[in-house]
Amino acid sequence: xxxxxxxxxxxxxxxxxxxxxxxxxxxxxxxxxxxxxxxxxxxxxxxxxxxxxxxxxxxxxxxxxxxxxxxxxxxxxxxxxxxxxxxxxxxxxxxxxxxxxxxxxxxxxxxxxxxxxxxxxxxxxxxxxxxxxxxxxxxxxxxxxxxxxxxxxxxxxxxxxxxxxxxxxxxxxxxxxx
Numbered sequence: 001x002x003x004x005x006x007x008x009x010x011x012x013x014x015x016x017x018x019x020x021x022x023x024x025x026x027x028x029x030x031x032x033x034x035x036x037x038x039x040x041x042x043x044x045x046x047x048x049x050x051x052x053x054x055x056x057x058x059x060x061x062x063x064x065x066x067x068x069x070x071x072x073x074x075x076x077x078x079x080x081x082x083x084x085x086x087x088x089x090x091x092x093x094x095x096x097x098x099x100x101x102x103x104x105x106x107x108x109x110x111x112x113x114x115x116x117x118x119x120x121x122x123x124x125x126x127x128x129x130x131x132x133x134x135x136x137x138x139x140x141x142x143x144x145x146x147x148x149x150x151x152x153x154x155x156x157x158x159x160x161x162x163x164x165x166x167x168x169x170x171x172x173x174x175x176x177x178x
Contacts, residue, residue, distance in 0.1 A: 002049065003056045009044040010064060014101075014112035016041060017065060021082045027161045038062070067113045077136030079129050081158055088128060088155065092119040128156050 001007055011017075023029075023037040035058045039046045042061045049057050063069070082089075094100055096115045101107055119125060131149055134141055135156075141149060149156055 002053050002060065004050065004053055008046075008049060008057065010042050010061070011044060012064075012108050012110075014107050014109050017109045017112075018082050018086070020065070025081075025083070025161065064109070067110055077133065078158060079132045079136065080125075084159055085125060085128070088123075088125045089116065089119075092123040092125045095123070128152070131156055132158065 020038060020041040023041060024034045026033075026037075029037070035054065038058050038061045039049065039054060042064070043049060043057060046057075080089075090102065093112065093115045096118045101112065101115070121130075127148065131141065131145055134145070135149075
């Protein structure tokens with residue numbers, strides 16, 4: 001319920017939320033554009049929301065994305081990426097859910113988030129996050145962790161999305177060599 005007293009339906013399925021996260025992680029997007037992405041992707045009737053309520057709609061959308069928690073999380077080292085880690089998150093969520101969640105017609109974001117929160121330490125995703133955390137904090141990896149890191153570096157190292165300027169620079173170099 002927004003401050004206009006009307007209910008504005010949202011796309012609550014986890015797939016829509018993950019699409020939204022991908023759009024909001026665009027390094028070229030401004031905060032205003034990220035807010036617009038939230039409105040367009042999350043709200044089914046975004047074009048009916050008056051502009052003076054956009055800030056309220058974004059705030060309530062963020063509350064929804066945070067699982068019903070309005071508190072802003074403290075910034076720490078980035079340890080996961082929904083898009084990059086999806087292939088290693090899903091098996092763990094499936095184990096918690098007891099089913100293949102991608103085959104479910106609808107799965108509420110909060111249910112998906114609950115499954116995510118229950119992922120235990122005995123899985124690939126937890127191992128990857130543990131190593132990322134140690135690396136981000138400058139802690140030494142033990143021998144087993146180092147071996148795992150060397151063998152799985154592409155999976156463990158988080159990709160940094162390129163900005164438009166970086167992409168243009170790389171294209172200019174390729175063009176010169178081509």
